[in-house]
Amino acid sequence: MRRVAVIGGGHTRFVTHSPNTSLELLAEASMDAIANSNISPKDIQAINCGNVLGEFTDGQGMIQSYLADDIGCNHVPATRFEGACATGTIAVRDAAIQVAAGVYDIMLVAGVEKATAMDTPLATRTFAMFSDSRYENPAGFTFPAVFAMLCHLYASHYDIPLETLKEQMAQVSVQSHYYGARNPNAQFQKELTVEKVLNGPMVTTPLQLMDCCPFTDGAAAVILASEEMARKLTDTPVWIAGTGQASSGHLASQSRYLPRIRARELSVKQAYKMAGIGPEDVDICELHDCFSIASIIAAESLGFAEFGKAGQLWETGETKIDGKIPINISGGLKSKGHPIGATGVSQVYEVSRQLRGDLADQGRQVDGAKVGLVDTLGGDGVIVNLVLKRD
Amino acid sequence: MRRVAVIGGGHTRFVTHSPNTSLELLAEASMDAIANSNISPKDIQAINCGNVLGEFTDGQGMIQSYLADDIGCNHVPATRFEGACATGTIAVRDAAIQVAAGVYDIMLVAGVEKATAMDTPLATRTFAMFSDSRYENPAGFTFPAVFAMLCHLYASHYDIPLETLKEQMAQVSVQSHYYGARNPNAQFQKELTVEKVLNGPMVTTPLQLMDCCPFTDGAAAVILASEEMARKLTDTPVWIAGTGQASSGHLASQSRYLPRIRARELSVKQAYKMAGIGPEDVDICELHDCFSIASIIAAESLGFAEFGKAGQLWETGETKIDGKIPINISGGLKSKGHPIGATGVSQVYEVSRQLRGDLADQGRQVDGAKVGLVDTLGGDGVIVNLVLKRD
Numbered sequence: 001m002r003r004v005a006v007i008g009g010g011h012t013r014f015v016t017h018s019p020n021t022s023l024e025l026l027a028e029a030s031m032d033a034i035a036n037s038n039i040s041p042k043d044i045q046a047i048n049c050g051n052v053l054g055e056f057t058d059g060q061g062m063i064q065s066y067l068a069d070d071i072g073c074n075h076v077p078a079t080r081f082e083g084a085c086a087t088g089t090i091a092v093r094d095a096a097i098q099v100a101a102g103v104y105d106i107m108l109v110a111g112v113e114k115a116t117a118m119d120t121p122l123a124t125r126t127f128a129m130f131s132d133s134r135y136e137n138p139a140g141f142t143f144p145a146v147f148a149m150l151c152h153l154y155a156s157h158y159d160i161p162l163e164t165l166k167e168q169m170a171q172v173s174v175q176s177h178y179y180g181a182r183n184p185n186a187q188f189q190k191e192l193t194v195e196k197v198l199n200g201p202m203v204t205t206p207l208q209l210m211d212c213c214p215f216t217d218g219a220a221a222v223i224l225a226s227e228e229m230a231r232k233l234t235d236t237p238v239w240i241a242g243t244g245q246a247s248s249g250h251l252a253s254q255s256r257y258l259p260r261i262r263a264r265e266l267s268v269k270q271a272y273k274m275a276g277i278g279p280e281d282v283d284i285c286e287l288h289d290c291f292s293i294a295s296i297i298a299a300e301s302l303g304f305a306e307f308g309k310a311g312q313l314w315e316t317g318e319t320k321i322d323g324k325i326p327i328n329i330s331g332g333l334k335s336k337g338h339p340i341g342a343t344g345v346s347q348v349y350e351v352s353r354q355l356r357g358d359l360a361d362q363g364r365q366v367d368g369a370k371v372g373l374v375d376t377l378g379g380d381g382v383i384v385n386l387v388l389k390r391d
Numbered sequence: 392m393r394r395v396a397v398i399g400g401g402h403t404r405f406v407t408h409s410p411n412t413s414l415e416l417l418a419e420a421s422m423d424a425i426a427n428s429n430i431s432p433k434d435i436q437a438i439n440c441g442n443v444l445g446e447f448t449d450g451q452g453m454i455q456s457y458l459a460d461d462i463g464c465n466h467v468p469a470t471r472f473e474g475a476c477a478t479g480t481i482a483v484r485d486a487a488i489q490v491a492a493g494v495y496d497i498m499l500v501a502g503v504e505k506a507t508a509m510d511t512p513l514a515t516r517t518f519a520m521f522s523d524s525r526y527e528n529p530a531g532f533t534f535p536a537v538f539a540m541l542c543h544l545y546a547s548h549y550d551i552p553l554e555t556l557k558e559q560m561a562q563v564s565v566q567s568h569y570y571g572a573r574n575p576n577a578q579f580q581k582e583l584t585v586e587k588v589l590n591g592p593m594v595t596t597p598l599q600l601m602d603c604c605p606f607t608d609g610a611a612a613v614i615l616a617s618e619e620m621a622r623k624l625t626d627t628p629v630w631i632a633g634t635g636q637a638s639s640g641h642l643a644s645q646s647r648y649l650p651r652i653r654a655r656e657l658s659v660k661q662a663y664k665m666a667g668i669g670p671e672d673v674d675i676c677e678l679h680d681c682f683s684i685a686s687i688i689a690a691e692s693l694g695f696a697e698f699g700k701a702g703q704l705w706e707t708g709e710t711k712i713d714g715k716i717p718i719n720i721s722g723g724l725k726s727k728g729h730p731i732g733a734t735g736v737s738q739v740y741e742v743s744r745q746l747r748g749d750l751a752d753q754g755r756q757v758d759g760a761k762v763g764l765v766d767t768l769g770g771d772g773v774i775v776n777l778v779l780k781r782d
Binding site: 055059084097 | 392412414437438443444446447449450451452453455456457459460461465466467468469470471472473474475481485488489491492493494517520521523524525636637638639640641644653654657769770771772773
């Protein structure tokens with residue numbers, strides 16, 4: 001298998017109520033990625049596209065074929081992936097395998113969503129379709145309820161007072177907004193305080209509004225290339241050194257393992273092993289903070305803290321750019337935003353920019369970052385992880 | 392790259408109004424495929440799943456994760472593909488690449504749709520989302536209209552009287568029903584006559600009801616394995632010897648090439664080249680007959696007849712089991728049925744059974760078939776082709 005590099009990327013601003021269609025957003029991010037990678041559309045040999053709700057938001061399925069056509073990538077294979085919130089990362093991982101296998105030398109991976117094309121009731125109902133629609137979401141067990149339950153399980157399992165856990169969770173959101181305020185692509189560029197989080201409206205006990213990521217419109221794109229092509233096109237290739245993916249099905253089948261997510265532990269183990277690293281080697285991580293508690297749970301499965309102790313990472317500032325393990329320096333899903341099909345691609349874009357040292361101007365560069373980790377959760381238990389490395 | 396084989400498959404009956412959910416249909420086909428391949432669920436290392444309209448028909452997205460969980464393939468990577476009617480074939484091709492690359496040794500590919508969970512008006516509106524939703528389908532240019540236009544273009548371009556073309560098209564449907572009547576998995580197991588086709592209700596001039604494939608519920612599954620595993624598990628591996636995929640975007644961008652479909656010509660060329668064969672080597676073909684005219688157009692792009700002359704293949708019986716190029720001996724989409732996300736997987740299942748010589752009991756075995764071709768069209772212009780070979 002050949003080495004595969006991210007050689008460039010593109011990113012729309014993540015916003016509420018974009019005036020553009022999903023196809024226009026995809027084209028904007030893709031054309032930026034192409035330009036930033038010193039290639040032209042005719043160099044793209046295949047496209048992987050992530051989009052979850054295009055039928056509902058744009059009345060358009062199979063958007064990948066129209067993207068290829070619109071940006072001048074005529075007649076290339078174009079494939080759409082759907083894995084709920086992990087959609088974009090699945091599309092990147094699949095492309096990495098195809099380039100590694102020698103099927104293609106240069107691929108475009110682009111993801112998009114226009115989640116705010118739907119109002120909140122409709123978005124809630126369509127999002128719920130990506131949990132178990134037989135027994136779980138019909139019982140009111142939508143994602144906010146799932147993560148609220150995980151808070152209670154976590155507090156009880158590790159014997160942490162719920163109020164203590166809530167303060168740790170608030171620190172997660174405060175940090176996300178601190179860095180989001182420094183990310184020009186972020187949906188919310190405004191700092192928060194712990195008080196503001198804890199005094200916000202209750203969504204589902206104990207999750208308050210500022211524990212929850214928003215609905216978002218936006219797109220992101222990256223260009224993957226074989227080592228031979230990457231060496232010709234850039235001086236700063238970012239290698240996809242390891243990948244992992246696992247599925248856990250509906251929550252009831254995970255009940256004996258929760259609040260730990262077994263799929264994540266299996267997935268990241270694959271990715272670390274393939275890359276020949278451990279969690280101690282990671283300099284920058286973008287992880288799936290759909291809710292503040294999700295960050296704490298993820299950080300433990302990824303190996304950055306003992307189980308039951310990850311909240312302390314945020315309390316003590318170890319997740320900041322000069323901490324032991326900088327996490328979600330983009331603002332994360334909470335502040336950068338969460339356009340579902342784009343989220344994983346955006347994480348890869350962000351980590352690769354950190355590894356290239358591109359973000360000093362924005363006041364959020366992790367100095368000397370060499371190894372990055374991407375972590376994305378889809379639905380109740382699909383996990384994808386990618387280890388990125390610079391030379 | 393390693394050789395990859397289809398080692399077994401499973402198939403529900405294709406029906407109108409299945410009482411089962413999409414997940415139940417997927418599980419039925421998948422468990423049959425697993426049993427027929429002499430493996431157990433724990434041998435499956437990854438799952439590719441094809442499903443287009445699950446959000447509308449079952450209120451369930453990300454069905455792949457629940458499939459993995461329900462059939463005992465715990466924690467494997469499970470990925471969903473959407474490429475309109477070509478969804479299943481895209482999922483098979485992607486899996487073939489992953490096994491060839493050595494990422495996995497054994498994969499399950501399963502596709503499903505419950506198109507008749509929607510009534511005809513809703514199915515029509517949701518299907519239309521897989522054509523161009525900006526300029527084309529809002530103008531009434533849904534798929535029946537697209538293929539009706541292709542009839543007129545074809546008749547005019549090749550100077551064939553429309554009535555002659557319509558009689559050739561009727562022969563396509565008559566043959567499909569002849570073989571469908573012999574396929575226990577087919578939705579319609581009843582023979583047709585040319586008169587019945589030509590006297591049927593008009594859908595959109597010149598397409599009559601019996602020129603059009605139905606909406607269908609059903610699932611199909613196949614197991615792919617590396618050569619090493621295949622040799623251990625079966626005496627009759629069917630090799631995936633060549634693959635191709637191409638996208639053409641919306642119809643307006645193809646206007647100068649129509650009624651020929653350029654994506655198909657590019658895709659099948661890739662597949663033939665990779666397999667080291669030409670159209671003259673193909674013993675059995677399952678091609679995408681969503682409308683009778685689609686069969687005629689496809690047969691030409693695939694190299695089985697000169698452009699403008701494929702209708703004669705059906706008129707003269709060359710597409711029957713003892714003809715020059717047996718086509719859609721399953722009954723095709725017209726008679727076997729067209730559960731969108733399952734269709735491509737069903738085509739692979741059918742061709743692999745023909746190459747194994749399994750169908751003599753059904754009176755539709757192509758004697759001594761060694762090389763098969765799968766052709767699937769998604770939307771207006773996504774094509775996937777697979778060349779299958781037995782030893």
